[in-house]
Amino acid sequence: MDFLSSLNERQREAVTTTEGPLLILAGAGSGKTRVITVRIAHLISEREVAPHNILAVTFTNKAAGEMRERVGQLLAGQRLESAPLISTFHSLCVRMLRRDIEKLAEGYTRSFTIYDQDDSVRVIKACIKDLGYDDQKLGARQTQGQISHTKNSGLDAESYAARVEYGDEKRAAIARVFKLYEERLVNNNALDFDDLMIKAVKLLRGREDVCAHYNERFRYILVDEYQDTNSLQFALIHFLTEKQQNICVVGDEDQSVYKWRGADITNILNFEQHYPNAKVIRLEQNYRSTQTILDVAGAVVKNNTERKGKTLWTSNPSGESIRYYQALDGDTEARFVAAKIEEHRRREPDLRAAVLYRTNAQSRVFEEALRRAGLAYNIVGGFSFYERAEVRDVVSYLKLAMNPHDSIALLRVINTPTRGLGKQTLDELDRRAKDYGVSLWETIGIVTDKGEGFSPRAVSALKTFQTIITNLVALAQKEAASEVVKAAILDTGYSDSLKSENSEEAESRLENLQELVNAAVDYDKEEGGGLRDFIDAAALVSDTDQYNRDAPVTLMTIHAAKGLEFPLVFIVGMEDGLFPHSRSATDMAELEEERRLCYVAITRAERFLYVSHAMKRRVYGEEVAAEPSQFLNEMPLEMLEDLSRGPSWLKFARSSASLEARHTAKALRGETGAKPEKKFDGKTYDSVDSIAEFFRQRTQKFGGTPPKPAPRVVKHPAAQQGSASSPASASSSSTSSDSGFVPGSHVRHAKYGRGLVLRREGNGDAAKLTVSFPGFGQKKLIEKYAGLEKA
DNA sequence: GAACTTGCTGAATTG
DNA sequence: CAGCAAGTTC
Numbered sequence: 170m171d172f173l174s175s176l177n178e179r180q181r182e183a184v185t186t187t188e189g190p191l192l193i194l195a196g197a198g199s200g201k202t203r204v205i206t207v208r209i210a211h212l213i214s215e216r217e218v219a220p221h222n223i224l225a226v227t228f229t230n231k232a233a234g235e236m237r238e239r240v241g242q243l244l245a246g247q248r249l250e251s252a253p254l255i256s257t258f259h260s261l262c263v264r265m266l267r268r269d270i271e272k273l274a275e276g277y278t279r280s281f282t283i284y285d286q287d288d289s290v291r292v293i294k295a296c297i298k299d300l301g302y303d304d305q306k307l308g309a310r311q312t313q314g315q316i317s318h319t320k321n322s323g324l325d326a327e328s329y330a331a332r333v334e335y336g337d338e339k340r341a342a343i344a345r346v347f348k349l350y351e352e353r354l355v356n357n358n359a360l361d362f363d364d365l366m367i368k369a370v371k372l373l374r375g376r377e378d379v380c381a382h383y384n385e386r387f388r389y390i391l392v393d394e395y396q397d398t399n400s401l402q403f404a405l406i407h408f409l410t411e412k413q414q415n416i417c418v419v420g421d422e423d424q425s426v427y428k429w430r431g432a433d434i435t436n437i438l439n440f441e442q443h444y445p446n447a448k449v450i451r452l453e454q455n456y457r458s459t460q461t462i463l464d465v466a467g468a469v470v471k472n473n474t475e476r477k478g479k480t481l482w483t484s485n486p487s488g489e490s491i492r493y494y495q496a497l498d499g500d501t502e503a504r505f506v507a508a509k510i511e512e513h514r515r516r517e518p519d520l521r522a523a524v525l526y527r528t529n530a531q532s533r534v535f536e537e538a539l540r541r542a543g544l545a546y547n548i549v550g551g552f553s554f555y556e557r558a559e560v561r562d563v564v565s566y567l568k569l570a571m572n573p574h575d576s577i578a579l580l581r582v583i584n585t586p587t588r589g590l591g592k593q594t595l596d597e598l599d600r601r602a603k604d605y606g607v608s609l610w611e612t613i614g615i616v617t618d619k620g621e622g623f624s625p626r627a628v629s630a631l632k633t634f635q636t637i638i639t640n641l642v643a644l645a646q647k648e649a650a651s652e653v654v655k656a657a658i659l660d661t662g663y664s665d666s667l668k669s670e671n672s673e674e675a676e677s678r679l680e681n682l683q684e685l686v687n688a689a690v691d692y693d694k695e696e697g698g699g700l701r702d703f704i705d706a707a708a709l710v711s712d713t714d715q716y717n718r719d720a721p722v723t724l725m726t727i728h729a730a731k732g733l734e735f736p737l738v739f740i741v742g743m744e745d746g747l748f749p750h751s752r753s754a755t756d757m758a759e760l761e762e763e764r765r766l767c768y769v770a771i772t773r774a775e776r777f778l779y780v781s782h783a784m785k786r787r788v789y790g791e792e793v794a795a796e797p798s799q800f801l802n803e804m805p806l807e808m809l810e811d812l813s814r815g816p817s818w819l820k821f822a823r824s825s826a827s828l829e830a831r832h833t834a835k836a837l838r839g840e841t842g843a844k845p846e847k848k849f850d851g852k853t854y855d856s857v858d859s860i861a862e863f864f865r866q867r868t869q870k871f872g873g874t875p876p877k878p879a880p881r882v883v884k885h886p887a888a889q890q891g892s893a894s895s896p897a898s899a900s901s902s903s904t905s906s907d908s909g910f911v912p913g914s915h916v917r918h919a920k921y922g923r924g925l926v927l928r929r930e931g932n933g934d935a936a937k938l939t940v941s942f943p944g945f946g947q948k949k950l951i952e953k954y955a956g957l958e959k960a
Numbered sequence: 961g962a963a964c965t966t967g968c969t970g971a972a973t974t975g
Numbered sequence: 976c977a978g979c980a981a982g983t984t985c
Binding site for chain 1: 961971
């Protein structure tokens with residue numbers, strides 16, 4: 170087998186360096202997956218490593234599946250007596266825990282249930298309620314996020330409580346919810362996503378026999394997307410490689426975009442310290458994109474300070490320029506994108522396109538526009554298959570079939586379809602369960618036995634439910650997964666109830682359930698792991714796993730697009746406050762993460778890249794004005810081709826840039842000449858002043874002409890246009906105050922130039938303003954100190 | 961007990 | 976503009 174001939178020299182080195190720690194810094198599009206898969210094939214067929222001694226870990230099932238497939242292709246025709254384990258972090262942990270969790274002696278049994286985020290939120294909601302915080306400002310979702318983040322950074326409920334500062338009521342409340350939540354998880358024999366990592370690491374740390382077993386088993390370990398690993402994942406890998414040290418990690422610090430989820434970039438930056446005799450190989454040749462696309466990506470990410478620095482190059486042609494479009498609003502932007510996709514596909518019918526956005530909420534307008542244009546699209550994220558209510562309901566029945574004590578699953582379906590078990594009955598049931606100190610399932614057993622205190626109707630309804638579950642439990646003992654799935658749909662009355670609805674909606678739900686049955690049938694055929702594994706797999710499916718490579722158009726968040734590539738890419742909604750997101754405006758490190766995200770987005774494109782932004786956008790059902798993203802400003806403007814009709818930010822940015830350049834040149838020659846601003850009389854672009862201002866700053870920064878804060882009191886009659894046509898000021902006049910710096914109005918700042926006021930908190934001159942300055946992003950300013958002028 | 965109405969509050973990114 | 980909780984009606 171000649172695997173190596175298709176690789177460049179660096180890649181070949183990465184494949185053949187099989188012994189000892191190895192760090193592969195793989196830039197975007199540098200053939201990373203090829204290197205990993207060839208490496209695995211090489212280990213097996215050239216170095217004669219037994220396949221089951223190899224472990225490759227990824228973050229998504231999709232990546233794992235693709236790797237498995239490609240390794241399979243490389244090794245086609247060879248007879249292997251085992252297979253390498255190619256798995257996600259989470260399923261690896263589940264595997265370990267299903268085997269050994271009882272050794273932790275924390276009360277968990279091997280038949281534990283996995284709670285996904287939705288389940289966790291439900292438990293937390295109940296905890297908040299039971300602790301009497303319900304009227305509090307404790308959002309269940311928010312609390313879950315807080316707890317998850319804490320768990321991910323290696324802290325438990327106790328250490329969280331210890332860190333609560335005196336008088337911080339909210340955190341104190343969260344600490345108590347946290348504690349109760351943890352107790353309930355144990356009582357329900359349930360682990361949340363974070364626990365999967367935590368307990369697996371605990372197992373390796375605490376039990377030498379377990380650790381030794383896996384060290385013996387996994388002699389060659391590969392980790393994909395290493396820049397995204399968090400401290401728990403680092404610990405896991407560390408324990409697994411303790412003995413043999415044959416660890417190969419692949420990653421790219423410029424694509425680290427999961428810091429918010431606990432990813433620790435120092436894992437990759439300090440790899441050489443963690444593994445002292447590590448070898449480092451850089452893959453810098455890009456096979457994916459045109460030179461222009463790489464140049465733009467490089468120009469943006471260059472603005473980050475926290476990076477090792479790496480320059481991608483390609484032998485691909487320089488390609489077309491980047492297309493830029495300024496839309497009136499979100500709808501126009503979506504229509505533009507749909508039209509352009511159509512245009513491209515008319516020329517090249519097989520051209521795959523991706524529409525990338527910062528937040529899932531942006532997907533809707535694009536869905537509509539594509540539907541109107543008759544383009545088939547595929548959407549990743551949002552409501553994925555396993556998140557649909559009907560699928561979750563049936564999965565809950567399946568969970569009960571494995572473990573009827575799972576109260577979350579029980580509560581979900583006890584009255585779905587409706588069986589006449591309402592709030593009253595359930596509350597009473599819950600109360601008794603707490604009294605007796607047993608699970609809801611056991612309580613049902615007691616009540617149906619001697620049902621005092623319950624209406625006969627309730628008792629008989631409970632009996633019906635009990636019989637259904639008992640039957641499912643029995644079925645799960647002897648039948649294949651698909652049979653239990655069918656029973657969970659048919660014998661529970663679920664499908665009958667949907668059928669009787671007679672609506673289109675119910676029809677599509679039934680179809681989804683049929684899909685679930687199909688999935689189970691496939692599962693039985695291919696994996697044959699039984700119901701337990703089927704449920705585990707269903708619980709660990711992620712949004713990104715739903716991506717269908719062959720779809721003509723794919724809509725997804727930029728995060729979801731990491732690792733993928735498309736000939737035609739649209740990056741949409743490039744607006745200040747949206748991308749970069751407003752929540753990252755205050756923190757430099759977070760802004761850098763947004764910038765890396767922008768880098769990821771750009772480098773998804775193979776041949777054509779479009780960037781667009783809208784002037785106004787609906788947020789929370791209200792129209793708000795928007796300014797272009799500072800990332801647009803970081804792109805080399807001469808590489809952008811303006812497709813906007815009429816005036817646009819780019820046209821003005823360009824003219825002021827070139828004017829400024831001429832101006833600067835003159836100044837350097839000692840000719841103090843005309844101010845460039847007189848050239849801007851057109852004033853068609855709303856923020857033209859701020860653009861000019863911005864470029865004054867820009868040249869200044871690079872040693873151009875001295876400031877001149879432009880105390881321009883020109884008072885052009887455009888003021889009347891300000892309140893009439895600016896949607897923001899019209900909609901938010903409620904916060905009016907004497908100062909005049911109300912949301913929607915424009916202000917001038919000595920350093921940042923003209924900006925748009927987005928928010929105003931407090932009153933008088935102590936008021937805090939959030940202002941968006943084109944090219945600088947959002948700033949929070951105290952009115953008193955900011956020295957703002959009306960503009 | 962279930963189906964419907966009103967009113968409030970809140971989405972950043974994900975396994 | 977959502978989705979969800981509490982309130983209202985049958």
